[in-house]
Amino acid sequence: MASSTTPYTTKQWILASKPTSAPVLSGPDATFKLQTVTLPPLKEGQLLCKVRYFSNDTGLRNFIQSTVAPERFYVPTVPVGSPMRSGIIAEVIESAAPNYKPGDLVMDFHLGTWSELVILEAATSQPLTPLPNDMPLTHYLGAFGASGLAAYTGLAFAGGVKAGDTVVVSAAAGATGCMAVQIAKVLLGAKRVIGIAGSDEKCAWVREQLGADACINYKSPTFVEELKAATPDEVDVYLDNVGGHVLDAMLTRMKKHGNIAVCGAVSGYNSDEPMTLRNWFEVVSMRINIRGFIMLDYMDKAPAILKDLIGAAADGRIKLQNGETIVEAKIEEQPEIWMRLFSGGNQGKLLTKLIV
Template sequence: MAHTTKQWILTNKPTGAPVLSGPDATFKLETATLPALKEGQVLGKVRYFSNDTGLRNFIQSTVAPERFYVPTVPVGSPMRSGIIAEVIESASPTYKAGDLVMDFHLGTWSELVVLDAALCQPLAPLPNNLPITHWLGAFGASGLAAYTGLYFAGQAKPEDTIVISAAAGATGSMAVQIAVKLLGAKRVIGIAGGEEKCAWVKEQLGAHECINYKSPTFVEDLKAATPDEVDVYFDNVGGHVLDAMLTRMKKNGNVAVCGAVSSYNSDEPMALKNWFEIISMRINIRGFIMLDYMDKAAAILGELIGAAADGRIKLGEGETVVEAKIEQQPEIWMSLFTGANQGKLLTKLIV
């Protein structure tokens, strides 16, 4: 039986911010007929989309496609993201109708999807009736990136002072809690946009301090919050925040680079006035991808889920779930870049 589905197609690669309407629109909603299932595949009804700023680099990046860490999205192809889907047909002995599966980054902005069973992750129930959506956030790519960035790329230790940017976002909010509750770091400082978000980072996530990067006194506030300088900086944003942080790093300090969201929608190169600090202070800068540590994923997730189950990590306000039809998906995703979310941003797809 043939199935048709609405799906968003990449029609133009943006040079700046993606365009949501008009003749130069980045995406176009089309109705497509899905191919018949092959052996080892499943047909899924999408329940949730994962909204991540890093998807911006899937459609246009300064990195050549052959050097990118996952396949990029060619023009004329469906836009990709992580998804949770319910299996409605199966040609695989692994899954049956009604099973819930997740795909980290090879799902598409479609109502129905054909997935390779071997690339799907089955979703087990979470303790304490935690919602399954956490598999796309705290117990998915966001949590894994936060953990591996701190422990492996950043080499963080309990005696360290740690600063985390985008601290109210999906990855940053998990990194703050991991640094405070699991690592037991001496001092954890968040950077977030706005006083309300900074209050949440301190009061709910446990950061010792949080600095508002939108404040005109940001640089002075950062210096005041780091009198002993910084051992580890977990960077999600790049730009002027990274530039300021370079002046606060200790000699031989570590910068773990997870993202550079401040530049994703800009066609201007990132400008860093303080680049020589890296040489002068012998700063170690390491980019990382959580996919590099998938051999450790089961153990990491076990630790994170255990910490959530016993209350050390709080997930109650760590998600923003928006119920919407597929027609609204590009707009919801783009709201990430204006800070509309607190914690992980997910779309609950309704028909």
Template sequence: MTSANPPYTTKQWILASKPLGAPILEGPDATFKLQTTTLPSLNEGQVLCKVRYFSNDTGLRNFIQSSVAPERFYVPTVPLGSPMRSGIIAEVVESASPNFKTGDLVMDFHLGIWSELVILDAANCQPLAPLPGDLPLTHYLGAFGASGIAAYGGLYFAAEAKPEHTIVISAAAGATGSMAIQIAVKLLGAKRVIGIAGSDEKCAWVRDQLGAHECINYKSPTFVQDLKAVTPDEVDVYFDNVGGSVLDAMLTRMKRFGTVAVCGAVSSYNSGEPMALSNWFEVISMRINIRGFIMLDYMEKIPTILGELIGAAADGRIKLQDGETVVEAPIEDQPRVWMQLFSGQNQGKLLTKLIV
């Protein structure tokens, strides 16, 4: 990054090829290309920012290639030749807005880009207030960002979960799943909360640190039997982050008129094949309600949601220790860091701390 005098130049990743399967990180067919770009001068109401952190989310995979037609997607997708998008925390370097000054820290949920420097519309920037107990501001991209809001909204509004319910949450050691576990246990007070994760170590963390009553490993050869054993009274609410074979197994454990709240389908994001469900008739036989949702559905409720989540963290009901995986990396490594999500290398929220 060079910035002796405006105009500024910056390295940034652009979408060079839309992947049909897993993104390709090297070679002539690489999904992303690193380029150096000269930024334009600021317009009134804009800020120039130096990126401190990138938010790494599995859902970004659908921004670059999805089975959903672009006009039906819930946010604009990334066109070929355009910078890759993600949530960011950034520091204001120059401001053409009365609302921000040099040195301010700001966040943008999903309109930031994989770039060392970014120009943002001040109207889309959220100023970052200090968090209680000296909690790191990075939680604004996870527990107090899209992950926490999706977890809360999915349980309370999409699933209409109740204290008397048995709730199962997949990807329970991930950013959204780990918050959903704690919200279900500590805030909702659900009768029984069961996590599904990808290793015995992660399951132990979900049980011992997050408070789940049970957690089972979907990679175990006895997963289907284990699932049946931990749900003897069947399941009222399934919070689905993964789709695929886990969803297929869960359909056989749902109560009549139970609810599946669908937050994601990460098992299929890098697959060129359609999702196959052999137990789909369970939806009819048990009259299961399947409800898709996104965090943006609850924008008007965000102040209330964040007030409750931050308050619960401040008084110790929700624990955020070990709930982030922060990787320090230069801009050149950002695609590789993001791809760690799809091999389960993170515990909780995966963030890139950008080093220059």
């Protein structure tokens, strides 16, 4: 379909400065700046889309400033002056690609931007098809998107979970963690699954709704003692999203030759202090295997994984109820909503439903 020659303008958040600790949301040193820009005409193979939902992920913090050099990072980072990126669900307004038409819904894992209107490449956009049982399409950004894929691949491939294993999942009430708890128990046959979360209320949800055998509040003054009591036979696989003192404690609970699969280190994203691990020699003493991974490593397996995840959710083995926090907001509020991730202001996946 040919595109219109009418120029479109859109409000768009750009990266104004790279933060060294927590992003700054206002004032002269603000991390982000809201601008109104004119979009270029569509080129062949492109889509003009209206954003419906933003995916809020802690990993986006590393897109704007990381201890990893940009040339070593797993996806292109966001340069100063460029639009802030995130996963999105959007509606096609105009199409210059034969396989899309106005009204179609599309998703992009990480190349969308914090904008009201975006131009996407059709080749890297994923068309959204209805889910069984009228499940919300927003699950494509969470349970059936990067979060669910990270949970599954981290446990099954990077962690090597086997039937009968004892598995621990940190950030168990978050987008990846809430799927990991259920995947370990329901799909991979773990004998015992222990969650770690940031409040007693979240731990109750992880136990009662997600089916964890135990869940421990890492803010508890007796966290280390509670962790030891919950893992009397020690741990085969630990899925680590947080690093810091939680990882340090977990090093003392791993079995000899146990596996730690690392997909995040959110405890240090907004800190300019180095991460300290007092128990690091446990890695040598217990011959612990630590493996970093990203779900993009396993995209060839994604169709089969998503078939399993959607099927398990459709028949009730995996529960998605209360696994999304959706905030309706205008574009002006997006940075503040994203920052709620770092203060525990969500349960499950945090999404912004963009209103104009």
